[in-house]
Amino acid sequence: MEKEIQFKMLPEQAKNEGFIKNKLAELSGFDSAKLNFHWKKRSLDARKKEILVLGTFIVSDEVIVSQDSVNFTKSNVASKKQLAIIGAGPAGLFAALRAIELGLKPIVFERGKDVRSRRRDLAKLNKEMIVNPESNYCFGEGGAGTYSDGKLYTRSKKRxxxxxxxxxxxxxxxxxxxxxxxxxxxxxxxxxxxITAMREAIIEAGGEVHFNSKLTDIFIENGTISGIEINESTKFDFTQLILATGHSARDIFYLLDKRGIEIHAKPFAIGVRIEHEQSLIDSIQYHGRLNDDYLPPASYSLVEQVDSKGVFSFCMCPGGIVAPCATEQEEVVTNGWSPSKRNNPYANSGIVVSIDPDDISINSEDPFVCLNFQKQIEKKAWELAGKTQRVPAQRLTDFMQGKKSVDLPKTSYQPGTVSVDLTELFPDFITVRLQKAFKEFGKKMNGFLTSEAVLMAPESRTSSPVSIPRDRESFQHVQIAGLYPCGEGAGYAGGIVSAAIDGMKCVEKIAEILLIEV
Ligand SMILES: Cc1cc2nc3c(=O)[nH]c(=O)nc-3n(C[C@H](O)[C@H](O)[C@H](O)COP(=O)(O)OP(=O)(O)OC[C@H]3O[C@@H](n4cnc5c(N)ncnc54)[C@H](O)[C@@H]3O)c2cc1C
Incomplete structure (x- = not known):
């Protein structure tokens, strides 16, 4: 017989299998000699001084069979109906895998390089400050999700x-x-x-993955997609096309606009990336408990309404690195990542202000109003950084007072920092909201407001500044038959998990349509 049991324990007890087994025997009434268990859920509650782990377990006095994991099921799709997928980010890769499961042949075109070769371009960017516009932190196999913290949280309610x-x-x-x-x-x-294993599974099943293959045009006949052009040279016929090109593929937004496909300016967020010493964040979040082997590097999540706009922490990376995420040479963009152990000495997070199209321009009907604003700030940051990939930076307390920092502490941002008064980078409606929000964050996290914290800017690729209208769930409204705008770039995802879910959803719709055609 199986039972689900939940109890709270100290972090050190959560690492002690003997303790857990005895406790589960006591709570379940099963004989501990025969008891089998596995964790179902684990969460850390550090709100009070006594930090606790809440564990949910499946317990049985027999062998446990119900692991209930959803496996990927392979099939041979080499000679099956084809669909084109543009972009090998989470949306594109999960679309390809789901296509295989449903008996369709995915052909993936990715403008960047495979995940291994991509690493060399990132080294060039970090060491020589050279941005390869086709291979960087946003473009290449695995998409923007590859060199990330790989946080897999989502607000998606579909468990x-x-x-x-x-x-x-x-x-x-x-x-x-x-x-x-x-x-x-x-x-x-x-x-x-x-990501390599995913690609190998796609190819093994008879799908195709093409690198250095940029979508440069689409062909439409009688309101239906009829083909694509790759690298301005090769044309392919396709009647089903998933466009999963992410939030940084500006050329795709321009292309769609040129081809008469409706796109809209979309609310997004812009701000700074803040970096503290990880030990300070641990000390704040764990009530002074430091260097504790049983506790993971601490994270935080902050949100504040300031003058009717949300200011919030975004993509917080404990034990992380601030990365140069530009996709063109003449712009500076920040974001963050962490290794699996989150064992770097710094904690970084985006702190961003929500932006609506009409905050920027009275011409908020212009589909490119947010994108142009984003571009303008990124370009200005590049100019302020002496036309390099170094990042404009300022001590937090100096930013609060609107004065340039005399010196800057060491940071994790590899290309280096340039001292800039960031109030020069942003319009007042962003600066003032950030300053007010930091004041409130300092009240929520005692010690957060310190001169040792550094702001680097801009954090500007939080989400897509453009959306491509599509009926999100039912697909009743698809502008061009056979064309599925998908994932973060189209405005239907805000992270790795939601992008992956959207990729699968688009393929399921295509499978439904192709089945009807059979
Ligand atoms: C440094 C960093 C850290 C992040 N950390 C996290 C995190 O911890 N957790 C999280 O959930 N999210 C994180 N994100 C965001 C996350 O990566 C994205 O939300 C997610 O990758 C979006 O998936 P997508 O497939 O829609 O688009 P993308 O991942 O952007 O993929 C789009 C792909 O399309 C390709 N492409 C673009 N144009 C073309 C074209 N014309 N032809 C062919 N291919 C094209 C690109 O090269 C790219 O590979 C992070 C992002 C960055 C940059």
């Missing part, structure tokens, strides 16, 4: 879909801990192997 994404990550090599932890993450060092 079944989320579980499938997590289970597939485990199937392709992620630790099974991600299915248990309340705040799962994979880590930059582990993601490339997982």
């Amino acid at each position: 079944g879909d989320v579980k499938k994404v997590l289970d597939w990550f485990v199937h392709f090599g992620a630790s099974s801990d991600i299915s248990i932890d309340a705040h799962p993450h994979i880590g930059t060092n582990k993601l490339p192997a997982i």
Whole structure:
């Protein structure tokens, strides 16, 4: 017989299998000699001084069979109906895998390089400050999710879909801990192997993955997609096309506009990336408890309404690195990542202000109003950084007072920092909200407001500044038959998990249509 049992324990007890087994025997009434168990969920509650782990377990006095994981099921699709997928980010890769499951042949075109070759371009960017516009932190196999913290949290309410994404990550090599932890993450060092395994599975099943293959045009006949052009030279016929090109593929937004496809300016967020010493964040979040082997590097999540706009922490990376995420040479963009152990000495997070199209321009009907604003700030940052990939930076307390920092502490941002008064980078409606929000964050986290914290800017690729209208769930409204705008770039996802879910959803719709055609 199986039972589900939940109890709270100290972090050191959560690492002690003998303790857990005895406690489960006591609570279940099963004989501890015969008892089998596995974790179902694990979360850390550090709100009070006594930090506790809340564990949910499946317990049995027999062998436990009900692991209920959703496996990826392979089939041979080499001679099956084809669909084109543009972009090998989480949306594109999960679309390809789901296509195989449903008996369709995915042909993936990715503008960047495979995950291994991509690493060399990132080294060039970090060391020589050279941005390869086709291979960088946003473009290349695995998409923007590859060199990330690999946080797998989502606001998606569809537990079944989320579980499938997590289970597939485990199937392709992620630790099974991600299915248990309340705040799962994979880590930059582990993601490339997982993504490689996904690509190998696609090819093994008879699908195709093409690198250095940029979509440069689409062909439409009688309101239906009829083909694509790759690298301005080769044309392919396709009647089903998933466009999963992410939030940084500006050329795709321009292309769609040129081809008469409706796109809209979309609310997004812009701000700074803040970096503290990880030990300070641990000390704040764990009530002074430091260097504790039983506690993970601490994270935080902050949100404040300031003058009717949300200001919030975004993509917080404990034990992380601030990364140069530009996709063109003449712009500076920040974001953050962490390795699986989150063992770097710094904690970083985006702190961003929500922006609506009409905050920027009275011409808020212009589909490019937010994109142009984003571009303008990124370009200005590049100019302020002496036309390099160094990052404009300022001590937090100096930013609060609107004065340039005399010197800057060491940071994790490899290309280096340039002291700039960031109030020069942003319009007042962003600066003032950030300043007010930091004041409030300092009240919530005692010690957060310190001169040792550094702001680097801009954090500007939080989400897509453009959306491509599509009926999100039912697909009743598809502008061009056979064209499926998908994932973060189209405005239907805000992270790895939701992008993956959207990729699968688009393929399911295509399968439904192709089946009807049979
Ligand atoms: C440094 C960093 C850290 C992040 N950390 C996290 C995190 O911890 N957790 C989280 O949930 N999210 C994180 N994100 C965000 C996350 O990566 C994205 O939300 C997610 O990758 C979006 O998936 P997508 O497939 O829609 O698009 P993308 O991942 O952006 O993939 C789009 C792909 O399309 C390709 N492409 C673009 N244009 C073309 C074209 N014309 N032809 C062919 N291919 C094209 C690109 O090269 C890219 O590979 C992070 C992002 C960055 C940059």
